[in-house]
Amino acid sequence: MKVGFIGLGNMGGAMAARLLAAGHELTVYNRSADKTRPLVALGARLATRVAEACHGDAVITMLANDEALERTAFDQGGLIASCERGLTHISMSTISISLSARIAAAHAEAGQAFIAAPVFGRPEAAAAGKLFIIAAGERARVDACETLFSVLGQKTFYLGTEPTAANVVKLSGNFLIASVLESLGEAMALTAKAGVDQRAFLDVLTSTLFNAPVYKTYGSMIVEQRFEPAGFAATFGLKDIRLALAVGDHLNVPLPLASLLRDRFLALLAQGGESLDWSAISRLSFTDAGQGHAPP
Amino acid sequence: MKVGFIGLGNMGGAMAARLLAAGHELTVYNRSADKTRPLVALGARLATRVAEACHGDAVITMLANDEALERTAFDQGGLIASCERGLTHISMSTISISLSARIAAAHAEAGQAFIAAPVFGRPEAAAAGKLFIIAAGERARVDACETLFSVLGQKTFYLGTEPTAANVVKLSGNFLIASVLESLGEAMALTAKAGVDQRAFLDVLTSTLFNAPVYKTYGSMIVEQRFEPAGFAATFGLKDIRLALAVGDHLNVPLPLASLLRDRFLALLAQGGESLDWSAISRLSFTDAGQGHAPP
């Protein structure tokens, strides 16, 4: 397919490289041009303005946050102004449902197609085509994009015609991961102070009821207190918890555990931990218990 | 082995039956005698007093709570007074670390052996010999009991020489499960009110990062709002969270998520849900969001 790709960070860069390798025709755009070079070397065409990436079958956006996507979508010469009819804008970033809804409405008004397709997975998963893709929007459009999704991910989940549904699921998934981080932090602070060997405890958990990637990956990081380099930085964790709370705020859904997580991330950032992996919130349970020092 | 077995509830009854079937010589005791009948029919010897079960190689206790075990251990004619030297008391109930420590000390003073070996698993797992056994105490004693453990469980984890370590791990495990219940409750209340299909959401979770028994089992119960019959009743859930908080209280470890869970269980009980499965705390996220009615 002929695809524009906007946003070439750790995730976007790896995804774009896979699409190129699979034979898709890519035009790439990134605000800071240096990120485009490796992809151009792999055969991508370079766009120097957003509008130049808005031709062909689809344009994928994979940007860091709402602000970046809002600018890219609504600025003069942005996506809404530039997308050809027939082209599908595939929004793969983790963003707010309010922005997702606004972009969906703007595209609809302009007669353009839009689907939301945020992903679960870290940069290594992106590079290996092992992402999980949560897609929502008009069914035929989502199906038509499966050619791309199958290169990027190991499985695509279809969440219905309302694009925001995919965004809510993505935010809820990240909330659930952060909940695991908090619960592991508390459990480990408790068992550690009680004199239990931390590796033995983690082994019990991951060999029994908690035999899932999220407990294994993060459990090891917590036991080893290895929060650098960040796979997913605390600032992003806070951003996503904020977005989940914003959904609750909008719909009148109290989320006490998400509120606790928000306070944890704020404390971590206040103590200088913004660039640590988000699993570093677990350290706060230790420092609250008078054990060890606050990160970093 | 020649084993006394005290406490024949849903868990204990199933465990005793397996030991009998495996050829062990059992003497069974239960406060209400009717629970002993099926086991006597299977070949167990009946003890009419605790003391009569305190002979042989080991005596296993599998009682509902601290109060029951405290009575069994310290009353006149109880375990401490009656255990033969050489016999090992294997405490498999989920109890407080303070009681575990008191019993350990009393046995030690009386020159008797004691190990703690609480388990993870529901009655069906007990019946199938699929429990996970968390054992702590003198290594040689634990090893000597593996003949029994291998009949009851699929794996034994050794947590060191301090019996209370096993109890802390068990309580922390139950805290972690309850944390999953709360996080799923909030995530599902949020996504449901946002219009996301609940089964599709659960499918995303359990196919990706949360591919673990605890998310699958409880996720289905929450989606179907199927909280009866209780696999593990809310009253037991509250008991275990209280015991985890008591450890934190003793060691000065703040546990904000456990505190939230305690309040959830109290609310569930206040609203008449004591006999529902403990996963019913998830309903409170829905009722707080004005969705549906409080259980039951």
Add this chain to the structure above:
Amino acid sequence: MKVGFIGLGNMGGAMAARLLAAGHELTVYNRSADKTRPLVALGARLATRVAEACHGDAVITMLANDEALERTAFDQGGLIASCERGLTHISMSTISISLSARIAAAHAEAGQAFIAAPVFGRPEAAAAGKLFIIAAGERARVDACETLFSVLGQKTFYLGTEPTAANVVKLSGNFLIASVLESLGEAMALTAKAGVDQRAFLDVLTSTLFNAPVYKTYGSMIVEQRFEPAGFAATFGLKDIRLALAVGDHLNVPLPLASLLRDRFLALLAQGGESLDWSAISRLSFTDAGQGHAPP
């Protein structure tokens, strides 16, 4: 003084009437014109556009929320575009510090004067000139406005040259009041379920350590479960807690009690209580305890 007055709700209307009665020359503006009539009848001049109220010595804004003030300030023909040099914009609404900062900056750039002067007090206090005024901005400007403040309030507090300081203090004050509501709700649910007479309990509190208006006023409302008509509606309570949390979010200050309050207000709104007095969050402690029904 010659004063423009924008925003004639329950608070603004009462304040404008006092200024008129004290002999100040008022030009009044309100989006829905019917609110202006009683004031015109008292001698105010009617402005049909914001710009017409931007002449003289000062213009006071007393609007419901950020959105209303943002429009009034930044829209074409709004305050920033229309204020005469020399005139002081006195912002008396409870607003976010980010908006306060933006307006301050815009006025500064336009060479206009701006002070923030939010108030404590309900409409009755406004009508009686008994408000407390929290003022911040250039000292000479604040002093020059004391002629107006002394008509509206019983005391003016000067919080320094940074206008946002006044807004933070106002938001923190409302957070402290809401904290009292939550603490009273929990204490009364506890004592009520324990069989303690609620009036006797409140009498103890307000005769001893809690001998302050906030405990007396709200304590009575809670004992009598009298949440209508609302003196200050739950929706406004939620708005102000959100604004306080937003300050914490901006400055990395975790606020666990404010987080709890946010969840309480969301639950109250989810259950249909948006028009009840904000003290109705106290009822949630009762319903969580299985006592009585959720409001309304």
Add this chain to the structure above:
Amino acid sequence: MKVGFIGLGNMGGAMAARLLAAGHELTVYNRSADKTRPLVALGARLATRVAEACHGDAVITMLANDEALERTAFDQGGLIASCERGLTHISMSTISISLSARIAAAHAEAGQAFIAAPVFGRPEAAAAGKLFIIAAGERARVDACETLFSVLGQKTFYLGTEPTAANVVKLSGNFLIASVLESLGEAMALTAKAGVDQRAFLDVLTSTLFNAPVYKTYGSMIVEQRFEPAGFAATFGLKDIRLALAVGDHLNVPLPLASLLRDRFLALLAQGGESLDWSAISRLSFTDAGQGHAPP
């Protein structure tokens, strides 16, 4: 009146001295005898065993905690075994409702009179006869003790015939004070980081809606970070919050704010603050916000 007085700590010593000065005939008992000397010098008779203080019209207990009172009441030669018929046991300590109920029942069974009369006030208030006394029990008994209460306190509140009602009210009062500490801590951490002058902020609060002793006293301590010497130590604060939570636990009343307070006190103790004034929990809001160091 002829009165036994058991427990001569900071509070009890000051109270006993007042009763002596008012002409009452006192027999004093304290576990460590050195505390009795100043009172004997003032004319008190010395009891070397609890039983010797159980004669006359009344015996007052003013002990540090449940454990001390439990021993004093139930040990061999304790209050229950020793009180003369006709004498009234006046329990003035802050204790659990379960112990209060047990003692009430034991006295009733022994045909002895019992009233609960816990107090609000610090040692200085005790010395000045300015306590507030919360009394419950048989009305005639409470009235008969007013001769004593009027010497000790500025006002007696009658809470009904059930002694535990007075204990619940006392615990709830302390919970409300601790809630003020937490809310002030958060509000001050927020305003401080926003650059607001802390004294000016406190002045606003205590001159307006929060014009009550508890805000003035503790507000100053928090602004000045003056937590030593402790008027009421953090360990006692934790004890009382635990007792309030225990009431909620017993009656199925969730208390999220009390849960937060419990975690705050545990964190303070874990960080070495057990002997600081309980208002030191406010520092945790500052350290969580990356401001200043944890106490002490």
